[in-house]
Amino acid sequence: MPGDDQDRPPRASFWAGVRAGTPYALANSVVSLSFGVLAVQAGFSAIGAIAMSALVFAGSAQFAALAVIAQGGGLPTALSAATLVHSRYLPMGIGLAPSLPGGPLRRAVEGQAVVDASWAMANRGDGRFDRLFLFGSTAPQYIGWVTGTVVGAVAGAALGDLDRFGLDALFPAFFLALLFAELRHRRSRVVALVGAAIALALAPFAPPGVPVLAASLAALAGLRRPTA
Amino acid sequence: MSTTLWLLVGGMALMGVVMKAAGPVALGGRELPPWLAGVVGLLAPALLAALVMTQLFGKNGHLGIGADAVGVACAGIVFWRGGSVLVGVLVAVVVTAGLRMLLPI
Numbered sequence: 001m002p003g004d005d006q007d008r009p010p011r012a013s014f015w016a017g018v019r020a021g022t023p024y025a026l027a028n029s030v031v032s033l034s035f036g037v038l039a040v041q042a043g044f045s046a047i048g049a050i051a052m053s054a055l056v057f058a059g060s061a062q063f064a065a066l067a068v069i070a071q072g073g074g075l076p077t078a079l080s081a082a083t084l085v086h087s088r089y090l091p092m093g094i095g096l097a098p099s100l101p102g103g104p105l106r107r108a109v110e111g112q113a114v115v116d117a118s119w120a121m122a123n124r125g126d127g128r129f130d131r132l133f134l135f136g137s138t139a140p141q142y143i144g145w146v147t148g149t150v151v152g153a154v155a156g157a158a159l160g161d162l163d164r165f166g167l168d169a170l171f172p173a174f175f176l177a178l179l180f181a182e183l184r185h186r187r188s189r190v191v192a193l194v195g196a197a198i199a200l201a202l203a204p205f206a207p208p209g210v211p212v213l214a215a216s217l218a219a220l221a222g223l224r225r226p227t228a
Numbered sequence: 229m230s231t232t233l234w235l236l237v238g239g240m241a242l243m244g245v246v247m248k249a250a251g252p253v254a255l256g257g258r259e260l261p262p263w264l265a266g267v268v269g270l271l272a273p274a275l276l277a278a279l280v281m282t283q284l285f286g287k288n289g290h291l292g293i294g295a296d297a298v299g300v301a302c303a304g305i306v307f308w309r310g311g312s313v314l315v316g317v318l319v320a321v322v323v324t325a326g327l328r329m330l331l332p333i
Contacts, residue, residue, distance in 0.1 A: 023314065027317060030317065031317070048233055051237055055237065056244050058240075060279070075235055085279075086243055089244075091251070091269060093248055093250055094251035097251050104253045108248075108252060108253045109249075111253070166296070166321040169296040169300055169321050170317055172279070172283040172284050172300045173317045174313070174317060175276050175283070176307060187270070195274030200282075200291065203281075203291060212279055214278075216274055218274040219269075219274045222267035223266060
């Protein structure tokens, strides 16, 4: 894993993170281009779409909210869906906390650097995280995410109907990639299946966004102690 | 852009900051109670699976299968075989666009 070298000097850690994060930045820019286009189509202004990417910087949460809005859902449902998707940053932040120095404000600011790929790559495997590697990995991903959104939001109209390019497959494919990373354990696979079943069962009847929110009930399986 | 969408942007930005700061600030090095940690740890697979399903098969309140479902299924094979995110996403896009060019789906 790129973050495994525990003896790197700080500057080397940062640049190692930049190198490790760059491929993810390229993928991010393609996905966020799609976000920019779809956000404008859903009623966002270009500035609004760019502001969301710059301020939120969380692809899965942004797409979750956008999906709700695009299907006619309201603010509470969209915000709830995004917040639930965002909630995975809670355990990530708890895991990172012992590796962050300083007082509460500094720890809060440094904690903002957490995104899925960076968090996973900065994990040294001994319960500690290489925070400078984390910062370095997140930096290009942020640039890629915002840049892609700018291009999509501003030039989206010139691209026309994105469906003919197959770009509507980007969003679920991106989520599927994140999902695969979550399926290492049998319990996760069962929960994913139950969550998918709940969402599919409710999709034809429930208001937009509710099937995804209801699928979170599958996570209550976590109340039971693992048998293995 | 409507006020509602600006409120959404502001609300999501605020929630994002809170979610990412909560662990480092409030909980510090302490861990969640085991019962809550177990639930939080399983939220991601449940929600991600639901998002994939609703985006592919549950659009506009109707269940159905389109070219994007085939494309994303091909991406799933790439991910299952250990391929990169970029390659999988590219496969999904190319297959989806190709099917739409060849077939009226």
